[in-house]
Amino acid sequence: MTDKNATTPIQPDVVTIPRKMPESGKVNIVGLTRDQLREALIQAGTPERQARMRVGQIWQWVYHWGVRDFAQMTNLAKDYRAMLAERFEIAVPEVVTRQISADGTRKYLLRIAGGHEVEAVYIPEENRGTLCVSSQVGCTLTCTFCHTGTQRLVRNLTAGEIVGQVMVARDDLGEWPVPGAPKNETRLVSNIVLMGMGEPLYNFENVRDAMKVVMDGEGLSLSRRRITLSTSGVVPEIARCATEIGCQLAVSFHATTDEVRDKLVPINKRWNIETLLNALREYPRLSNSERITFEYVMLKGVNDSDDDARRLVRLIAGIPAKINLIPFNEWPGCPYERSDWERIEAFADIIYKAGYASPIRTPRGEDIMAACGQLKSATERARKSRAQIAAEAGLGGV
Numbered sequence: 001m002t003d004k005n006a007t008t009p010i011q012p013d014v015v016t017i018p019r020k021m022p023e024s025g026k027v028n029i030v031g032l033t034r035d036q037l038r039e040a041l042i043q044a045g046t047p048e049r050q051a052r053m054r055v056g057q058i059w060q061w062v063y064h065w066g067v068r069d070f071a072q073m074t075n076l077a078k079d080y081r082a083m084l085a086e087r088f089e090i091a092v093p094e095v096v097t098r099q100i101s102a103d104g105t106r107k108y109l110l111r112i113a114g115g116h117e118v119e120a121v122y123i124p125e126e127n128r129g130t131l132c133v134s135s136q137v138g139c140t141l142t143c144t145f146c147h148t149g150t151q152r153l154v155r156n157l158t159a160g161e162i163v164g165q166v167m168v169a170r171d172d173l174g175e176w177p178v179p180g181a182p183k184n185e186t187r188l189v190s191n192i193v194l195m196g197m198g199e200p201l202y203n204f205e206n207v208r209d210a211m212k213v214v215m216d217g218e219g220l221s222l223s224r225r226r227i228t229l230s231t232s233g234v235v236p237e238i239a240r241c242a243t244e245i246g247c248q249l250a251v252s253f254h255a256t257t258d259e260v261r262d263k264l265v266p267i268n269k270r271w272n273i274e275t276l277l278n279a280l281r282e283y284p285r286l287s288n289s290e291r292i293t294f295e296y297v298m299l300k301g302v303n304d305s306d307d308d309a310r311r312l313v314r315l316i317a318g319i320p321a322k323i324n325l326i327p328f329n330e331w332p333g334c335p336y337e338r339s340d341w342e343r344i345e346a347f348a349d350i351i352y353k354a355g356y357a358s359p360i361r362t363p364r365g366e367d368i369m370a371a372c373g374q375l376k377s378a379t380e381r382a383r384k385s386r387a388q389i390a391a392e393a394g395l396g397g398v
Helices: 034-043 048-064 078-087 159-173 200-215 235-244 258-264 273-287 306-315 341-353 378-392
Strands: 013-016 094-100 106-111 117-125 128-132 191-194 227-231 248-252 292-298 321-327
Touching (some): 034 048, 094 159, 200 227, 200 235, 235 248, 248 273, 273 292
Parallel strands (some): 128 191, 227 248
Antiparallel strands (some): 013 094, 094 106, 117 128
16 A cells, blocks of 8 residues: 555565564463462462562562563562462563554564464554554454454453553563663553454453553553543443443444444444444443544445434434544455545534534554554465465365
């Protein structure tokens, strides 16, 4: 893909980073909640009266300082460090490749247990940096405009694999503090959005536990107001998200009639627009959130008319909301086109005049297939390509 303002195609920087896979047979500390870590330490022989203190010490080393070697945890006795090294590990996903877009966006292809791959994306902006993390390998929702939706669901990510994406990004950005250095309050990863591969609310427990780790004030320390979970509309889990996580909520809405949303977001056939909106009206009160973000991808001739804009305003009446308008990010073989810019602006103007913020999202990382809706692991892309080649050649299954 090329930048429409550029005269030559963008050539993304692709870096392959070797890293050994973690050893098996040990308990991975990454992703354990404080209670889970305390229980694991007790089972490993830590006296109960010491366990809480040990959790605090280990937690700070892992999540504040970014230490991966128990031998460096110098406020723990040598024999205790040896026990930790024998029974535990501090393992994060393996970085297979890192691609850097012309606009500074970074996309990581990460290998996890079982050899599966997921993608995470870091988006640098003025005064902030947002990390888009994945919650599943593939996706079960088959949204027709989304590239990830064309990849079958393989499995849920563990809490450790979700937290590990944050740690990998901080590794790459050099964001861990250095002992003895002047304190630096600048946060490169200042925001997290659960908008990568998968539907977070179909992996609720692992997502919840991962966010507990991320929000803990003595470690990664990201406020719940700096975490946004995006759902396509898993209605039964929305209230749980409010009370058990309390983060900001974004909804992949994308249509103003059930007929159109059934096609774009098939989960709508199970929980239609009215049912979804009824659940959303309760979310700000339950989570103490200021407003809900409605994500709306702009598809030419499908959902971008003035009538759609006016219907959208009527549908969300009474819900504290912001509407993010997303110019469609095309991918090979996609059945849709991006709405014309003038059409997007006209749509935004109707919403704005109705009293809602309606920012038009600037596409980021398109040249490395890192933009919204484009994530799909390289392995799965290659597998599909081989199958297509075989079909064209009249060969059997691959």
